[in-house]
Amino acid sequence: MAVPPGADPARAAASAVADHCRRVLDATAPACVAVKLQSASFERLGPDGLRALRDVAEHARSLDLLVLLDAKRGDIDVSAAAYAAAAFDGVDTPWGPVPGTAADAVTVAPYMGRDSVRPFVDAGRASGGGVFVLVRTSNPGAADLQEHPMEDGEPVWARVARMVADLGAPSVAGTAPISDVGAVVGATAPERLRRLRELMPSTPFLLPGVGAQGGRVEDLAAAFAPGPGSAIVTASRSVVGAGDGDDDPAPAARRAAEELRALAAAL
Amino acid sequence: MAVPPGADPARAAASAVADHCRRVLDATAPACVAVKLQSASFERLGPDGLRALRDVAEHARSLDLLVLLDAKRGDIDVSAAAYAAAAFDGVDTPWGPVPGTAADAVTVAPYMGRDSVRPFVDAGRASGGGVFVLVRTSNPGAADLQEHPMEDGEPVWARVARMVADLGAPSVAGTAPISDVGAVVGATAPERLRRLRELMPSTPFLLPGVGAQGGRVEDLAAAFAPGPGSAIVTASRSVVGAGDGDDDPAPAARRAAEELRALAAAL
Numbered sequence: 257m258a259v260p261p262g263a264d265p266a267r268a269a270a271s272a273v274a275d276h277c278r279r280v281l282d283a284t285a286p287a288c289v290a291v292k293l294q295s296a297s298f299e300r301l302g303p304d305g306l307r308a309l310r311d312v313a314e315h316a317r318s319l320d321l322l323v324l325l326d327a328k329r330g331d332i333d334v335s336a337a338a339y340a341a342a343a344f345d346g347v348d349t350p351w352g353p354v355p356g357t358a359a360d361a362v363t364v365a366p367y368m369g370r371d372s373v374r375p376f377v378d379a380g381r382a383s384g385g386g387v388f389v390l391v392r393t394s395n396p397g398a399a400d401l402q403e404h405p406m407e408d409g410e411p412v413w414a415r416v417a418r419m420v421a422d423l424g425a426p427s428v429a430g431t432a433p434i435s436d437v438g439a440v441v442g443a444t445a446p447e448r449l450r451r452l453r454e455l456m457p458s459t460p461f462l463l464p465g466v467g468a469q470g471g472r473v474e475d476l477a478a479a480f481a482p483g484p485g486s487a488i489v490t491a492s493r494s495v496v497g498a499g500d501g502d503d504d505p506a507p508a509a510r511r512a513a514e515e516l517r518a519l520a521a522a523l
Numbered sequence: 524m525a526v527p528p529g530a531d532p533a534r535a536a537a538s539a540v541a542d543h544c545r546r547v548l549d550a551t552a553p554a555c556v557a558v559k560l561q562s563a564s565f566e567r568l569g570p571d572g573l574r575a576l577r578d579v580a581e582h583a584r585s586l587d588l589l590v591l592l593d594a595k596r597g598d599i600d601v602s603a604a605a606y607a608a609a610a611f612d613g614v615d616t617p618w619g620p621v622p623g624t625a626a627d628a629v630t631v632a633p634y635m636g637r638d639s640v641r642p643f644v645d646a647g648r649a650s651g652g653g654v655f656v657l658v659r660t661s662n663p664g665a666a667d668l669q670e671h672p673m674e675d676g677e678p679v680w681a682r683v684a685r686m687v688a689d690l691g692a693p694s695v696a697g698t699a700p701i702s703d704v705g706a707v708v709g710a711t712a713p714e715r716l717r718r719l720r721e722l723m724p725s726t727p728f729l730l731p732g733v734g735a736q737g738g739r740v741e742d743l744a745a746a747f748a749p750g751p752g753s754a755i756v757t758a759s760r761s762v763v764g765a766g767d768g769d770d771d772p773a774p775a776a777r778r779a780a781e782e783l784r785a786l787a788a789a790l
Contacts, residue, residue, distance in 0.1 A: 263618060264618075265616055265618040265619035265620060265621050266616075266621040266622075268616070268618035269616035269617070269618050269621055272617075272618075294598075294602055294605075296596075296598055296602040296603070296605035296606045296609070297602070297605055299605065299606065299609040300605040300606070300608040300609045300613070300614050300621070300623075301614070301616075301621055302573065302574075302577070302609070302613070302621055302622065302623070303570040303571070303573040303574045303577075304570070305621075306569065306570040306573050307569075307570045310569070310570075326598075326602075328596070328597055328598050328632070328635075329563075329595070330595055330632055331561075331563055331593075331595050332660070332661070332662040332664075332736075333662070335561055335563040335564070335593075336563070338561075338563035338564055338566065338567040339563045339566065339567070341567045342563070342566040342567045342569070346567070346569070347567050347568070349532055349533075349535070349536040349568075350536070350539075351530060351531075351532040351535035351536050351539075352532035353532060354532050354533040354536055354567070354568055354569055355533075355569065356567075356569070365595070365597055365632045365634050365635075366634060366668060367632050367633060367634040367657055367660075367668060367669065368595075368632075368657065368660050368662055368664055368665060368668075368669075369660075369662065369663075369664025369665055369666065369667030369668055369669070370664045370667045371662055371663055371664030371667075372662060372664055390634055390635065393599070393634075393635050393636075394599070395599040395600070395635055395636065395638055395639060396636075396638055397599075397635055397636025397637045397638030397639050398635060398636055399636065400636030400637045400638075400686060401633060401634060401635075401636055401679070401682060401683065401686075402634065402635075402636070404673060404679075404682060405673065405674040406671055406672065406673050406674060406679075407672045407673060407674050407676065409674065412668070412671075412673075412679065415668060415671060416668065419667060419668075469599075
């Protein structure tokens with residue numbers, strides 16, 4: 257990539273990242289329903305990185321992709337509402353409206369409890385978006401806390417799963433068969449899926465961990481009950497990085513995304 | 524505040540927020556050791572807000588205040604490292620170094636386990652900074668998960684407290700009497716402090732929840748063992764908002780900070 261000498265490093269790097277993402281999105285959009293944007297990858301490039309995140313989100317929307325902002329935020333009342341504003345529709349100020357990322361959904365951390373998740377749910381409902389709450393994550397360290405048994409013998413993730421099912425209930429009781437409060441459930445622990453689906457029958461699952469983290473699409477069938485709209489398989493490094501070293505990352509990314517779609521469609 | 528007609532709302536709002544923060548910092552710095560910057564309040568103003576956050580952090584450093592970035596981040600390996608880079612020293616790119624927020628410490632969420640906290644600890648150590656892990660937060664919803672009993676009869680927060688004590692151990696075993704892995708412990712649950720201090724004897728506590736959330740400095744003595752450097756009382760809305768409606772927020776903020784210092788010094 258040609259960068260003029262003396263270019264601001266943050267601006268140049270953010271521009272390169274946005275270019276890369278746009279090319280991968282153009283190539284993979286026909287095989288995908290959504291893009292999960294990892295907020296950290298953009299935030300490390302500072303304000304320019306945040307601008308790139310929003311440019312990439314806008315490009316994804318122009319390709320009719322849903323935008324899932326993987327930000328794993330969580331905080332109390334006013335702060336949770338501020339994070340939700342940043343993820344969804346922005347805020348009104350005395351100087352006029354300030355836009356947000358306009359995501360269709362955002363990932364949220366559950367440790368601080370129900371009142372830390374609720375502002376995201378409320379803001380999502382106001383803008384037609386939703387949340388995915390971390391329930392059983394894909395990393396090895398998930399075992400440290402999430403797998404620990406509680407006094408009723410169930411692991412911590414089961415309690416969080418019940419909270420997630422409950423938070424989505426008003427929507428389920430209404431017209432939508434699928435809850436607008438989803439769950440992040442790592443594809444690296446497929447033996448948990450049946451129980452998680454029992455605890456959260458109407459909850460859409462976001463299933464990261466396929467590919468680079470070792471999860472296999474073939475093991476995820478239990479997540480797809482009661483219908484094919486109820487789970488989204490996500491792969492990040494195995495798609496975005498498929499063409500690492502190639503002049504054009506797009507062809508390898510397209511092949512990786514199409515292979516993943518074929519595997520999921522066969523479940 | 525005079526804003527030229529047609530000013531960009533995000534830029535104007537971020538500039539106003541940064542001005543307000545600088546005035547409050549100038550007024551309160553003599554009564555404080557650190558400023559806890561709530562990342563959400565800046566992020567809701569988008570890239571301009573993130574720039575304001577960094578400007579305010581720099582101003583705080585110029586006043587010899589420690590900068591605690593209250594971001595409550597948490598994610599797996601590479602993503603945790605990216606968040607840590609954003610909070611601490613930034614990243615190197617092919618176009619040159621991109622700076623981070625240069626915080627002295629950042630708050631981290633524990634739900635994803637030890638391997639999601641470790642990259643923050645490692646990055647902090649490399650830059651002379653530290654982390655504060657959420658253990659028992661100040662909000663009512665903390666009871667939903669953190670207070671739930673595990674099979675050994677102890678609440679979830681006790682398990683997280685042990686993880687925090689363990690993660691800080693290498694530093695404790697070395698030359699420092701105080702761990703570089705701290706704990707966020709809400710001032711709204713003072714009856715927990717003695718047990719938390721037993722579980723984490725060398726851990727610095729960050730004690731939010733005083734003031735607007737109902738916590739009282741007078742109830743926090745148990746947090747200050749084994750020495751006066753082992754806990755930081757934070758108050759946000761009761762200081763920053765003390766002068767709401769005043770032309771100059773600084774005098775009321777200074778009074779609120781000085782009252783708080785006097786109460787803490789009397790413990």
